[in-house]
Amino acid sequence: xxxxxxxxxxxxxxxxxxxxxxxxxxxxxxxxxxxxxxxxxxxxxxxxxxxxxxxxxxxxxxxxxxxxxxxxxxxxxxxxxxxxxxxxxxxxxxxxxxxxxxxxxxxxxxxxxxxxxxxxxxxxxxxxxxxxxxxxxxxxxxxxxxxxxxxxxxxxxxxxxxxxxxxxxxxxxxxxxxxxxxxxxxxxxxxxxxxxxxxxxxxxxxxxxxxxxxxxxxxxxxxxxxxxxxxxxxxxxxxxxxxxxxxxxxxxxxxxxxxxxxxxxxxxxxxxxxxxxxxxxxxxxxxxxxxxxxxxxxxxxxxxxxxxxxxxxxxxxxxxxxxxxxxxxxxxxxxxxxxxxxxxxxxxxxxxxxxxxxxxxxxxxxxxxxxxxxxxx
Amino acid sequence: xxxxxxxxxxxxxxxxxxxxxxxxxxxxxxxxxxxxxxxxxxxxxxxxxxxxxxxxxxxxxxxxxxxxxxxxxxxxxxxxxxxxxxxxxxxxxxxxxxxxxxxxxxxxxxxxxxxxxxxxxxxxxxxxxxxxxxxxxxxxxxxxxxxxxxxxxxxxxxxxxxxxxxxxxxxxxxxxxxxxxxxxxxxxxxxxxxxxxxxxxxxxxxxxxxxxxxxxxxxxxxxxxxxxxxxxxxxxxxxxxxxxxxxxxxxxxxxxxxxxxxxxxxxxxxxxxxxxxxxxxxxxxxxxxxxxxxxxxxxxxxxxxxxxxxxxxxxxxxxxxxxxxxxxxxxxxxxxxxxxxxxxxxxxxxxxxxxxxxxxxxxxxxxxxxxxxxxxxxxxxxxxxxxxxxxxxxxxxxxxxxxxxxxxxxxxxxxxxxxxxxxxxxxxxxxxxxxxxxxxxxxxxxxx
Numbered sequence: 001x002x003x004x005x006x007x008x009x010x011x012x013x014x015x016x017x018x019x020x021x022x023x024x025x026x027x028x029x030x031x032x033x034x035x036x037x038x039x040x041x042x043x044x045x046x047x048x049x050x051x052x053x054x055x056x057x058x059x060x061x062x063x064x065x066x067x068x069x070x071x072x073x074x075x076x077x078x079x080x081x082x083x084x085x086x087x088x089x090x091x092x093x094x095x096x097x098x099x100x101x102x103x104x105x106x107x108x109x110x111x112x113x114x115x116x117x118x119x120x121x122x123x124x125x126x127x128x129x130x131x132x133x134x135x136x137x138x139x140x141x142x143x144x145x146x147x148x149x150x151x152x153x154x155x156x157x158x159x160x161x162x163x164x165x166x167x168x169x170x171x172x173x174x175x176x177x178x179x180x181x182x183x184x185x186x187x188x189x190x191x192x193x194x195x196x197x198x199x200x201x202x203x204x205x206x207x208x209x210x211x212x213x214x215x216x217x218x219x220x221x222x223x224x225x226x227x228x229x230x231x232x233x234x235x236x237x238x239x240x241x242x243x244x245x246x247x248x249x250x251x252x253x254x255x256x257x258x259x260x261x262x263x264x265x266x267x268x269x270x271x272x273x274x275x276x277x278x279x280x281x282x283x284x285x286x287x288x289x290x291x292x293x294x295x296x297x298x299x300x301x302x303x304x305x306x307x308x309x310x311x312x313x314x315x316x317x318x319x320x321x322x323x324x325x326x327x328x329x330x331x332x333x334x335x336x337x338x339x340x341x342x343x344x345x346x347x348x349x350x351x352x353x354x355x356x357x358x359x360x361x362x363x364x365x366x367x368x369x370x371x372x373x374x375x376x377x
Numbered sequence: 378x379x380x381x382x383x384x385x386x387x388x389x390x391x392x393x394x395x396x397x398x399x400x401x402x403x404x405x406x407x408x409x410x411x412x413x414x415x416x417x418x419x420x421x422x423x424x425x426x427x428x429x430x431x432x433x434x435x436x437x438x439x440x441x442x443x444x445x446x447x448x449x450x451x452x453x454x455x456x457x458x459x460x461x462x463x464x465x466x467x468x469x470x471x472x473x474x475x476x477x478x479x480x481x482x483x484x485x486x487x488x489x490x491x492x493x494x495x496x497x498x499x500x501x502x503x504x505x506x507x508x509x510x511x512x513x514x515x516x517x518x519x520x521x522x523x524x525x526x527x528x529x530x531x532x533x534x535x536x537x538x539x540x541x542x543x544x545x546x547x548x549x550x551x552x553x554x555x556x557x558x559x560x561x562x563x564x565x566x567x568x569x570x571x572x573x574x575x576x577x578x579x580x581x582x583x584x585x586x587x588x589x590x591x592x593x594x595x596x597x598x599x600x601x602x603x604x605x606x607x608x609x610x611x612x613x614x615x616x617x618x619x620x621x622x623x624x625x626x627x628x629x630x631x632x633x634x635x636x637x638x639x640x641x642x643x644x645x646x647x648x649x650x651x652x653x654x655x656x657x658x659x660x661x662x663x664x665x666x667x668x669x670x671x672x673x674x675x676x677x678x679x680x681x682x683x684x685x686x687x688x689x690x691x692x693x694x695x696x697x698x699x700x701x702x703x704x705x706x707x708x709x710x711x712x713x714x715x716x717x718x719x720x721x722x723x724x725x726x727x728x729x730x731x732x733x734x735x736x737x738x739x740x741x742x743x744x745x746x747x748x749x750x751x752x753x754x755x756x757x758x759x760x761x762x763x764x765x766x767x768x769x770x771x772x773x774x775x776x777x778x779x780x781x782x783x784x785x786x787x788x789x790x791x792x793x794x795x796x797x798x799x800x801x802x803x804x805x806x807x808x809x810x811x812x813x814x815x816x817x818x819x820x821x822x823x824x825x
Contacts, residue, residue: 069771070771074767111769129534301519301530302522340463
């Protein structure tokens, strides 16, 4: 396989480029491509079954009218956007689809998508909501069913050895991403938020071994880089799924430095390793169910559930938090008042951007962010 | 607020009219116990309600409180308090109604005087939630216990297999039943700890027997609505769900549903319809606009009667062996999931466990209902703040169009009247009835 040069000749990883690349990879490897949404079904198992895991992403602000034939206007605009893209045939490179039961909208997307546009392989990965021992047992059993279905589709058995090896590769990448994040603790950081975001977007398309090479190269580059001496307010982004760099870029233009985040394509996925356990499915349960910080999972009452965020904000010396919530994103919208008050008590303001997955009107967004940056100087 | 003509519903059945005397008596009994400082559990539909009775707990249903606040037109006040606190207007209006109530309760140290019940919902000592129906329910009780009342929470997690997984595969069945059994055991352990009482299984069995007896009468009553003219409409239907919430497992509830059954059967025998000149027979999808239940009477004035509602429909999943009452609760939940698979859950997504919604494996239930209830149109209430119930209506409309049954999707909300536009909705209803006339004459269904 010779696509290293192809990758390193590129400078951009975004939805458009990722889709070009995945088509290329599919042709070159002759492997099936399995698209996934949300972070509960481990891509490690997909890869160990001989398929290419691909993180499906969208185009903010794109036309969603094709979705109107199947779903109501009152619904997550991200989900509507993905469904419209599927209906238009833009995702025709997918051989399979895995959607996790994370929130109402995304699991319903599964039903409607697979009804109107069936794929050769599809799986709804069911996920309990609370971290009880029996919920963990359920999750682990669900991993087993998922593996079986994948094996039936690809015809390749997922051996424990192969799975452990894949987990090892992914963990190495997690460690490299964390090293890049670690650099961002410096003031000023040598890595812009939009650059770090793009690196994570690459993780949604590149096979683990290729991604490792890419990350090592990026890390080296950043380590040698002389940081931009400009000191701006240090910002953390928290909230709904974000698969475009627009918000990062607007913050940067407004004079801010995004130094860390808590989003699902962002640090939530990379924060910890999959524990290496005797039974790899125990480690996957720990990582993808217990440790993955999506607010849809019930971690009990009290603001203690936000402690990890405060710790992160302190570690990265954050001056302010920008909350980004997509319309109708219930899990984040519910957490907003509690999180806002919790951070306020700790002296950290939270600016809420309530967006319909379009970042429009952009001028208004810029004005609000400029005012926030001014306040945090 | 949009100017509209909100109106209370006129009921047709003597039995449901009698509720007006029965429920205040019940609420007063609850009130007396509340004032004696007995702990109150706030609960969600989806928990096994018989357990409340078995533990002799006082309980309140914040969702039902939302419907009461809506019908008394006080919900907008509570909702605005919650919005000022940072809760999005997009969130479930039952939730924002409760959050506003809680905020005012905390500020005043007592139930806000605007509450529809004296003493409101009281002060909760515990929260018994359920992930049944929708995802926001997980966040709702978490937020109450974080923000307003520092009390313990237990939520049940009745997951069910998605539509393309075979629930009859013994391994799949065991996968889900194991979760349901352990989840129920966890709930009972929690309730025993909080109440200091041990669950008496014999008592629970007797409560379930009475509860299921009431449900049997309720289900059989609904089947009587197949008659032409339909003997019962939505105003009676939506109010008649309340005794099973508050009097679950009581002899009073059995008597109520038996009397209702007998009254409706009598109306069928006498060919006594809700509407004198019945022209249109409808199926209703979604939650009703609780602040304007008079809309059903308005439809009736045009000769249109709702003969079937997908929401709160009881089905017959409760027919289970009660000898082991705990296993019966588990099997009851599981049977509901099986029914969803059997029929395809597109006709009643609001009754599905979250993971079951995608049950588009067939539309046989829709076709059966259209046939059995002689339906010639569908009204779909698209509730802006409850996507769990309304998401899927476009799909259902598509399915109904295939069998030449026209549908109207109209937008509003279940508890927030600010989203109601009276003139616009009535204009659309009129246009829809004309479409139904055309469809009855064999014309093509136009998009509305």
